[in-house]
Amino acid sequence: MRTRSISAVLVVALAATLTGCVAFVPPLSTKLVAGRVIKKSEVGFIVPRKTTRMEGEQQLGPCSRRSFWAPSVAYSWERPGWTVFWCGPYDSGSFEASGWHALFVAFDDHGIVLQKDFVNLSDLSSLDEHLERWAERVRKKKMPAQ
Numbered sequence: 001m002r003t004r005s006i007s008a009v010l011v012v013a014l015a016a017t018l019t020g021c022v023a024f025v026p027p028l029s030t031k032l033v034a035g036r037v038i039k040k041s042e043v044g045f046i047v048p049r050k051t052t053r054m055e056g057e058q059q060l061g062p063c064s065r066r067s068f069w070a071p072s073v074a075y076s077w078e079r080p081g082w083t084v085f086w087c088g089p090y091d092s093g094s095f096e097a098s099g100w101h102a103l104f105v106a107f108d109d110h111g112i113v114l115q116k117d118f119v120n121l122s123d124l125s126s127l128d129e130h131l132e133r134w135a136e137r138v139r140k141k142k143m144p145a146q
């Protein structure tokens with residue numbers, strides 16, 4: 001009987017060692033790090049093909065970033081993110097899962113809203129890069145080549 005329980009413990013330990021482990025630790029604070037949080041309830045007035053860029057800026061205030069390449073703006077904010085710890089048979093480490101978010105708004109050439117989206121951003125790209133890639137996808141979808 002004792003041999004069976006030792007074998008079970010060894011099997012569990014071996015499986016944990018070979019497959020690794022992951023732990024998610026929530027942020028210790030919810031205090032805003034940067035920007036101003038924009039809630040979905042605040043942007044209900046933005047209606048694609050009706051709302052203008054000026055109306056958006058009057059309601060939401062100045063944006064965090066304007067794209068120089070595509071008519072679009074970003075309102076971004078950041079809260080502390082979750083910390084992810086991981087370990088495996090050969091390596092271990094940790095990283096912070098981003099608490100960086102934004103509201104992106106794309107416009108046509110006349111300053112009329114094409115689309116708005118709330119996005120979760122990664123720390124692997126700048127806000128400009130995120131915004132320009134998103135705006136390009138929106139423009140291709142909403143304004144196909146003629």
